[in-house]
Amino acid sequence: MKRIFLSVACLALVLGSCQNNANEIKPDQEEIAVDMSDFYVYTAEETTKSGHIHGPQCGSMKVLNRQLKENPSLENRMFNVEKHTRKLIAAKSTNATSKGKPGGGGTPAPTPYQGSITIPVIINILEDANHPVTQAHINSQIAILNEDYNDMNPGTGGVPNEFNNAVADVDITFVVAAINRKASTKTSWGTNDAMKHSNLGGIDATDPANNLNFWICEIGGGILGYAQFPGGELDTDGVVIGSDYFGENPAGGQYGHGRTATHEVGHWLNLRHIWGDGGCRQDDFVADTPSSDRANYGCPSYPTVHCKTNDMTMNYMDYVDDNCMYMFTNGQNDRMRAIFSTGGARESFVN
Ligand SMILES: [Zn+2]
Numbered sequence: 629m630k631r632i633f634l635s636v637a638c639l640a641l642v643l644g645s646c647q648n649n650a651n652e653i654k655p656d657q658e659e660i661a662v663d664m665s666d667f668y669v670y671t672a673e674e675t676t677k678s679g680h681i682h683g684p685q686c687g688s689m690k691v692l693n694r695q696l697k698e699n700p701s702l703e704n705r706m707f708n709v710e711k712h713t714r715k716l717i718a719a720k721s722t723n724a725t726s727k728g729k730p731g732g733g734g735t736p737a738p739t740p741y742q743g744s745i746t747i748p749v750i751i752n753i754l755e756d757a758n759h760p761v762t763q764a765h766i767n768s769q770i771a772i773l774n775e776d777y778n779d780m781n782p783g784t785g786g787v788p789n790e791f792n793n794a795v796a797d798v799d800i801t802f803v804v805a806a807i808n809r810k811a812s813t814k815t816s817w818g819t820n821d822a823m824k825h826s827n828l829g830g831i832d833a834t835d836p837a838n839n840l841n842f843w844i845c846e847i848g849g850g851i852l853g854y855a856q857f858p859g860g861e862l863d864t865d866g867v868v869i870g871s872d873y874f875g876e877n878p879a880g881g882q883y884g885h886g887r888t889a890t891h892e893v894g895h896w897l898n899l900r901h902i903w904g905d906g907g908c909r910q911d912d913f914v915a916d917t918p919s920s921d922r923a924n925y926g927c928p929s930y931p932t933v934h935c936k937t938n939d940m941t942m943n944y945m946d947y948v949d950d951n952c953m954y955m956f957t958n959g960q961n962d963r964m965r966a967i968f969s970t971g972g973a974r975e976s977f978v979n
Contacts, residue, residue: 662715667913671692671693685883686892687853692856695861709857709967709972714913717962740966745799745968745977749804750839751808753843753845761871761874767875768875769886773893776887778797787954787955788938791940794955796960800897814829816846816847817845818847819868824843824868830843832863833863840867842869852873853870855892855894856895858973867889868892872884873889887944890953894945894956897963897967899964900914902946908920914957914963917940917957917959919937921935924941940955
């Protein structure tokens with residue numbers, strides 16, 4: 629949704645007539661101002677208006693609400709992550725016009741990270757004999773992530789013409805760094821992050837500043853998975869996936885094709901749900917995704933109209949069946965890449 633307002637504010641040069649002040653602001657230095665007025669972190673527990681009896685498949689926003697209550701500084705940290713992201717994305721447009729061109733004057737401002745990104749992945753499995761996670765599940769899950777984050781999902785051919793130009797090759801590769809297994813008799817871990825702590829029966833995160841930690845366990849409550857957004861505490865950073873929804877697994881039914889992980893890693897990379905977890909005016913902070921006021925389920929026929937525009941139901945950040953989601957947009961790609969730039973919440977992954 630196009631809500632990003634950007635302006636370039638030239639800072640005034642205020643100097644005494646004859647003084648050579650070391651802190652002087654040069655006339656060509658600029659600060660990119662971004663509008664943060666639409667930023668939100670708290671959401672209603674249940675925001676979908678679809679009328680479906682589905683619960684929230686993804687627990688990320690519920691978990692975020694809990695973490696915000698437990699940790700008052702989190703909201704401010706997420707605000708700063710967002711502001712940094714918006715500045716870099718705004719700079720990309722500004723550099724593309726006049727200021728970044730050779731001879732255009734001024735130094736190009738930092739933009740979202742360029743180039744390929746490789747993410748080492750730690751797979752932490754809380755083993756439940758009734759819901760085994762095999763090496764084949766792991767291999768297929770990594771293959772699906774690498775397809776989806778490199779624009780190689782075979783379903784992408786079905787993208788409607790109006791969204792064709794928005795399809796992004798995110799160019800992120802996921803590589804397994806370690807697999808940790810721990811037997812457990814717990815059949816419902818919930819969403820309180822217990823699986824991330826060895827003293828609560830879980831497995832501690834491995835070097836989360838440099839690895840994406842997955843926890844695979846029975847979550848319960850109809851939740852397929854949940855992720856922690858950038859800006860959160862390091863010891864709980866990562867993604868949780870229900871055992872049956874990890875990789876290619878017939879036990880997962882329409883969610884047994886590995887796209888819960890694609891969706892949750894999107895949150896871990898700072899993407900919001902495509903409908904913005906609210907009404908038509910509540911944004912997902914991405915310029916090239918249409919406005920919507922609800923999640924879509926199943927395998928919607930095109931067009932599906934909400935908020936007077938066609939929903940991008942095939943986006944990984946909606947709630948549709950695994951085989952019916954097959955794209956990220958260029959705007960989402962910029963947003964994900966901003967956190968890897970200097971000063972970004974996940975810059976340690978590329979440095
Ligand atoms: Zn989600």
